[in-house]
Amino acid sequence: MARAQRLGTLLATIGGIWLLGLIGMLPLPETVQTHIWPVLPLLFVVSLGSYAFINIGYNLVAFRECPEAYHELMQEIQEAKDDLRAKN
Numbered sequence: 001m002a003r004a005q006r007l008g009t010l011l012a013t014i015g016g017i018w019l020l021g022l023i024g025m026l027p028l029p030e031t032v033q034t035h036i037w038p039v040l041p042l043l044f045v046v047s048l049g050s051y052a053f054i055n056i057g058y059n060l061v062a063f064r065e066c067p068e069a070y071h072e073l074m075q076e077i078q079e080a081k082d083d084l085r086a087k088n
Contacts, residue, residue: 020026021037028037063070 017026018037018040021028021033024033
């Protein structure tokens with residue numbers, strides 16, 4: 001629960017700072033406040049999605065480099081196939 005509270009506090013703080021900048025209570029240059037600041041949440045979401053996509057892709061490519069896990073997964077797949085054939 002402490003980890004969730006820390007994350008919630010961090011997100012609330014960042015959201016509050018963003019909202020203050022959006023309504024003009026932070027001293028920001030006019031260009032930043034009108035063109036950059038409103039799209040920061042979108043940039044954050046796109047960056048997070050890109051990180052997740054790259055991380056998943058890398059781990060899929062590196063999966064064959066874990067021979068124990070690869071063989072274990074192939075054995076489980078074969079066992080599942082055999083079990084399905086036996087049930088038919």
